[in-house]
Amino acid sequence: MIAEHLPALVVVVPLAAAPLIVLLRSAALGWALAFAASLFAFGASLALAAEVARAGVISYHLGSWPPPWGIEYRIDALSAFLLVLVSAIGAVVAPYAWRSIAAELPREQHYLYHAVFCLCLAGLLGMTATGDAFNVFVFMEIASLAMYVLIALGRDRRALLASFQYLILGTIGATFYVVGVGLLYLVTGTLNIADMAERLAHDGGTRPVLAALAFITVGLSLKLALFPLHLWLPNAYAYAPSAVTAFLAATATKVSVYVLLRFYFTVFGAGLVLETLPVPEILIGLSIAAIVSASLVALWQADLKRMFAYSSVAQIGYITLGIGLATRDGLTAAVVHLFNHGITKGALFLLIGGIALRAGGAGFERLRGLGRAMPLTSLGITLAGLSLIGVPGTAGFISKWTLVLGAIEAGYWWLAALVVLTSLIAVAYVWRFVEAAYLQAPDARTPPAGEAPFSMLAPSWLLVGACFWFGFDTSFTVESARRAAALMLGGAP
């Protein structure tokens, strides 16, 4: 009975938790509820993923209205994979937030934070689960509005401006998206993604469809921070509360990539996007620009959080590069990297939150000799940094392997060379931290010896462990990604 409704419940439970938390007005209960909701979402996502792997696509009709009239929730290999990522990060960040938020927000705001967090989680899960193009927009806005609020909660007043800038750019992105969907609706008369795909199969490539493709591409590129539409991201990540940065970095841009993949491959079809139009060339060009420029900029940041924020822009470049390769291997690489980068960046930002808590910030001047003051945190950042670089045995290596393999098999030798060359820049910026933490003498600005609280350290290390687990056991990540890639290139699911 419950299992049957899981596709809806995975979204509804966090969504319902939010107003409940507001009504209860209690920090402790709010936290417990947010944690429980995120755990439920994680469990439900795992169950859905298992069901999809066993029986194929799940189609759930909301209110029993059959599609295309009613709203359909549709879970396939790709969306199940994303659901697991988003809910897993949610379930890790929720317990972490307890102490992290306590240090950064006045107590009377805590329950509001937990409520907004639940909304954000529900929005992101909804974007992934739904099979209705307009519904995607609604969930996108739920998630985005929640994010603007979460970012604005940052202690630094610059968080306000960052949030405002994100609000403007994010709304432009969402509006572009909805314009694109509107054009598609005018052409097809339907909002159901699968139905849309069927109808477009006959009269794709007309001018309104191309315009819709352009609008949706630009809108989602803003949301996923594709170079040069990434300008909102570094400030938003740098000034948001630590738990928020970790959650956003690991999930928000990834879900937008998911929606882009969904439209490219399910709605418009690989034939139109990859063969008729110069989309791959544009994506490859922008990805290279993102990887090179953002990596170099990251190298010069004076703050650890900002440095890894720029690194995120670069890493998104690797994901879009995989899409641009326009082959099954390339898409596999993109989807694998969605996941692997999510857990890696999640781990990094969670650990940085511990530093911010102990040292009052994560500027490099506070990191001298951190290896002695906070040994577990420093080691965790180093290890997750190795995953970011792509050292074998880590999740990042699996991403790099699949991406380079995809590039070589697509005949792009120079791209393979570029990917490995640019990961050297990652070595350089990760090692800036390592040298500061282990090879510089502590001074007055170094925090006194003592680790972050256990409730923050444990979730962080869980993700660090995941970075290594998924570096050895790739049966979940690579297999899911391969199935998803096959699904995307096979046309409509």
Place this chain on the structure above:
Amino acid sequence: MTTFASHYSYWITVLLLAAGLYIMIARGNLVKKLIGLSIFQTSVYLLYIAPGKLIGGTAPIVSEAYRVYSNPLPHVLILTAIVVGIATLALGLAIVVRISTAYGSIEEDEIVAADAGGRDRA
């Protein structure tokens, strides 16, 4: 010319879209940016609703008396979009209020200058 005239609703949509976008980019005043944002979003409402209206069509109430119906779905969608738009505007204004308290200004260049002692702004 007929196509130009008969598609006037699209032209208005495009005009609103461009005007809103321009205001958001060109104006440094945060409230004006939000006004631009609202105009920008309004263009979408028009994009959805205009094609849903058929001249002579009525609400979709099945009756012998009417043969032409307007599509109600765009209206419903745009109701949602309007709600989203209002929420965005409200949140945006709330943030502007906080910015005004924190910085004593709602002009972007002044705010940026106030933080210039800090780190680089990308």
Place this chain on the structure above:
Amino acid sequence: MSAAQLIIACLLVPAVGAAGIALAGRWPNLRETVTLSTAALLFASVLGLLPKVLAGGVPQLFVLEMLPGIALGFRVEALGMLFALVASGLWIVNSVYSIGYMRGNDEPQQTRFYVCFALALAATMGIAFSANLLTLFLFYEILTLVTWPLVTHHGDEEARKGGRLYLGFLLGTSIVLLLPAIIATWALAGTLEFTPGGILRDKASGPVIGGLLALYMFGIGKAALMPFHRWLPAAMVAPTPVSALLHAVAVVKAGVFTVVKVIVYVFGVDTLAGIRAADWLPAVAGFTIVAASIVALRSDNLKRRLAYSTVSQLSYVVLAAALLTPLSVIGATLHIATHAVGKITLFFAAGAIYTAAHKTEVSQLDGIGRRMPWTMGAFAVGALSMIGLPPAAGFISKWYLLAAAVELGHWTALGVVAASTLLNAAYFAPIVYRAFLRPPPAGAAAHGEAPLPMVLALTATAALTLVLFFQPDVALALARAVAGG
């Protein structure tokens, strides 16, 4: 124990030992006991595998599938066996030496030092026993990372610089050149398993094979082929036991081991010989041998001179492997062992001199042989081995190399070996001459030998250098198996 259990033991003993060392960190005597017993246990485990390999067996162990079609797996064949024997055996001696050195010089962070050392050995065992390129690459990178804290041990500006060069060169070459080569091999051959006869035969055209070979040879930065050799002298900022075991044995031998492994089991000697794709390699190796020797000749700093000597000697292995005949492969394999015992002796001596007399430059060594006769005697034996004269072990491997060059009529190789022998003599003989025949400078501080553990260790390795000359049977049997297999 079964072979699979022994393989697990070889990998786990040093890793568990590292944890034990960390736990025992507060009690130095206990910690050193843990180090020594871990080393002994590891050597015993490796020895346990030896009879099986000598009997022609190939013990293997597959752990899990890392990527579709590529497993994390181990397979012990002759070459890996020899490498593991050398590294684990010398670890015991080196641990004894380390205790003397670290205590004698009152070094900081000793627990971290021993932990990283044990981890480095675990990674070395992983490299030696890896069954495919991915497993090898995994442990190759781990080895780089766990030795970085050892290189930057002192934490000062010089150590930072050395660490940057170390990491930059090793990680840089492996990520930019080696990794794409491995992925391309996978794309071409559909397998990464080390297979006698090679996996790339008939899988790619000549130019592609040639390009891949270049990627491999320069990508294996640990083999220090010029122009990617700079990390090795930079790594000399580390405490001397690190230079001795890791940067004369484990790390650099992991490099040339990989070179031999790739040439023999990935490309296949016959494939390369057939299409003449490796013809450029002896020239590059030869250049490295001669150029590094010249730099060594001009270096006054003792450890730097030894480091460049290592760069040059490593290319002997590359040169021998690149000649692509059974005799030369035997030479390459043997040289991994013979150079190891000789060079570790030299580094031990250098560290002993530093500890006892605080001297680091060759020009300061006048007359030191009279005060440190054991140390300088051992140094002389090591130097003999480097030059390649009997009765030192270096003679044997050089002999095979020369025999192969003569058999092929490869005059470049012959010329290089001849020139390098003279150069080796030119930069080692003066040190021995100064130490024993020059009078000590007036007013020099009186000192005796280094602490006993150090003297014991360097005497042991010097003895081993001689023993390996008279009793090379085991090493030779393993080397023949590599060449024949």
